[in-house]
Amino acid sequence: MQQGFIIMISTWVLAIVMLVAFVNGARNEDVIQRCANIQTSSSVVPLGSPVTATCVIRDDCLLVIGQAVHIEWRLGEQFIPSSPVDSESGRASEVVIPSFNHTRAFLTCCFQASPVQVVGGVEIRAGYPPEPPQNLSCQTNLTTPNTLTCSWDPGQQETHLLTKDSKENYTYKLPAGVHQYTIPRSDFVLFSEMEIYVEAVNELGEATSAPIILEPVSATKFDPPKILKVEAVPKRYGCLKLSWSLSQHQAWMHDYCLNLELRFKTADSSQWSEKPILVSWVKPTRPVDQCRLLHGTQYFAQIRVRYQQSPWSEWSSSQSGVTLESAPTGRLDSWTKLSGDHTHKQVNVHLFWKASKQFRSNSQNLSYIVSLQKLPGEKGKVCSTMGNHCTFQLPRKAKKVYLSAVNTAGKSSPTEVRIYIPKAHKAISDITAVPCNDRALLVQWKNLDISSLTGYVVAWRPLLKTDLSLTQFEIAERNKSSLIITGSFEPYKPYGISVYPRFKDGIGLPQTVTAYSRQKAPSMVPKIRIKKTWHSHIELTWDEIPLDQRNGIIQSYKVFSWYDKGPINVVNADPEERRVVLKDLKTMCLYEALMMVSTFGGSLNGSTVHFEIEPFDAVTAVMIVTVSGVGLSLLIIFIVMTCFSNHKRLKGHFWPIVPDPANSSIKKWTSESSEVWKINQCKIKWLQATSPVKDTRPAWDNDEPNPIYLSHLSFLDLPMKLSKQEDDLWLNSAEDTSDLGESICGSPFIPEYSGSNSNSVPYATVIFSGPCSSPPPKEPHVYLRSESTQPLLESEESFSPKCYQNMATDGIPREQCFFGPCHDFLAAEGADPVTLWDDFPFLRALAMNDTQND
Secondary structure, three states: OOOEEEEEEEOOOOOOOOOOOOEOOEOOHHHHHHHEEEEEOOOEEEOOOOEEEEEEEOOOOOOOOOOOOOEEEEEOOEEEOOEEOOOOOOOEEEEEEOOOOOOEEEEEEEEOOOOOEEEEEEEEEEEOOOOOOEEEEEEEEOOOOOEEEEEEEOOOOOOOOOOEOOOEOOEOOOOOOOOEEEEEHHHOOOOOOEEEEEEEEEOOEEEEOOOEEEOHHHHEOOOOOEEEEEEEOOOOOOOEEEEEEOOHHHHHHOOOOEEEEEEEEEOOOOOOOOOOEEEEEEOOOOOEEEOOOOOOOEEEEEEEEEOOOOOOOOOOOOEEEEOOOOOOEOOEEEEEEEEEEOOOOEEEEEEEEEEOOOOEOOOOOOEEEEEOOOOOOOOOEEEEEOOOEEEEEOOOOOOEEEEEEEEOOEEOOOEEEEOOOOOOOOOEEEEEEEEEEOOEEEEEEEEOOOOOEEEEEEEEEEOOOOOHHHOEEEEEOOOOOEEEEEOOOOOOOOEEEEEEEEEOOEEOOOEEEEEOOOOOOOOOOOOOEEEEEEOOEEEEEOOOOOHHHOOOOOOEEEEEEEEOOOOOEEEEEOOOOOEEEEOOOOEOOEEEEEEEEEEOOEEEEOOOEEEEEOOOOHHHHHHHHHHHHHHHHHHHHHHHHHHHOOOHHHHHHHOOOOOOHHHOOOOOOOHHHHHHHOOOOEEEEEEEEOOOOOOOOOOOOOOOOOOOOEEEEEEEEOOOOOOHHHHHHHHHOHHHHHHHHHHHOOOOOOOOOOHHHOOOEEEEEEEOOOOOOOOOOOOOOEEEEOOOOOOOOOOOOOOOOOOOOOOOOOOOOHHHOOOOOOOOOOOOOOOOHHHHHHHOHHHHHHHHHHHHHO
């Protein structure tokens, strides 16, 4: 059955003729109607078309009896020129308007008098013919009562003409400005086709829309359906079963096949699946299975329905369900950070991880195990947690650990994590971080050396929180120099972002920057403090703004200062120093100063401080100059007295006496005086020599010319036999023997000598292998060079003790070398031992005295 519905829109014109006359200030409509007749070509014309009008004054008009008449025309308030028309009475006029550009205006005929009197008028309206209606559509409503509502667009052009509608049969006339109509249920059949079109009519023409043919039920927009239950499908991983129904008003269609769309999202996601899943020709009584979902994951589901090509219903309310669990699969991305004492092997490992793109937890309850063994067990386990990080102390000799994910269905394959000592190698520089939006930051850096790089680790965390679980990281490839990091960044909160270079055998030194996703002016301005003032200068300082009140990166501190009727001086301060010096200030003027702190998001002014520069006191200046002069004079006097003083102890502190071995010798002594030095168990003699001095000394023997004196001679008894351990201990500490003799006894030769208070410098150590009174030993004596840090001769090098040859023998055993390496010394074959004594006159004298004693 086919029915036709015509909706017509007509435009009507209301013509208003208005004649106004004023006689002695009184209005009389009967007189006005009898005075003039006005005729026009049309009272409704197309906009911009010409208009012609004629005005004829009646002979019986009382206003013009016995008077000459001159007629004028006015369009609104505007005068329009006209021309007279030949008539019997001569009281007619015609006007032509070439282009009528008003949508509505009054054209009036007037007498030229004082005041001007209107004798007739007419309203002229202009517009456009209607356009055909566009985008006709209809929609059926299956709620009680059932209706069919159609709507359309009237066209882009305004006709400027009013409309009036009426209804005849299945034709519906609508009021002006209405562009939709609801057809009652009695005028259509749900499962029968209908032809519907719209016709627009006004006084200038009519237009008809393109017709549409539809079945009312196929134009139905259903109410949102209802999900009854979402549950896992037994023994089918990654599948959910949805039971659903139509709304109560449309439940009678439960036996009809409908089209269904589903969409899902995981519990931790805010975005629904981009493309809904279409299920065609399904009845509401039949549940729907959906597979290819993640295992052990909670999903939220929504559905919508339609009949054939009808509009989709709105999405239903959400219902959740969980798929069956299975063991975790895939690997974990990890990153390690070491702390502690690497030299003593007491290393703390901070291990962070996250799911890679291939990782699937396959469970809602997931935990992680860090183990020293590839197969995790209680024996090798070092950490177990449900978080995303773990801190543990690395056992000795351990170079790697294994990370596994575990749920009730099983555990994942272990991810090997190698532990490397950080490398002191800098491979990146110039790191920056700028916000892309409130949820993303762009991190950029420069590569210094990528030859040995394997990639980068970009890690970030909120600086106002210490919880390590808030640390996040991303891994970038070696050829990257930038990365966009995303997350729930809080505005006005600082985040520390570090970029670590990764090598095959470790992680290098990071570069760190502070970043904000959004900035604003600081929450507070520190108080300015006066640190010091001098002359026309003043130094101002302030404390650092707390991190939680900065609200951004501090860009500048500006200090504004001024005095009454003076200019404003602005000084920029270094954000790191937090100090400024105001210069060239006037004395006896009260200054005011305030500070402005700026970030990229705004600025904030602080409170005002007042200060005054006191005049510089002339008396104080004289005192400062006087004190400085006195101090300088005392310093000069002290230096001069020190340089020219004859006080030996004072000069010794500044110019110590350095011994000269070339001018040293052994003084002979008589047998009587030597009795005090005969000690049966003497094993070691320490010998010290001093440089020759020109001071007066007591004469011992006048027959020796140019006497050279010993400062003192010391003896020490040691046991005959030493154990190997004691002997090694002695050998290892032999280089500390340069002052042993000085600590044992004083010199018997020089009366004024007093032990360690002497200014002597150790020269050599002589070691004997037998008692002092015993016959000459078969083993040669050992002469050891002193370990003094002062050079004994100008040609010698300091800090380089050498092994010296025993001049009394042809060779020296390697075991008798106590000072310095002996392996480089090779005795010259065939050399005359006597000639070698010339380089060591002091030792030659000692050898000669030993021979005489023997």
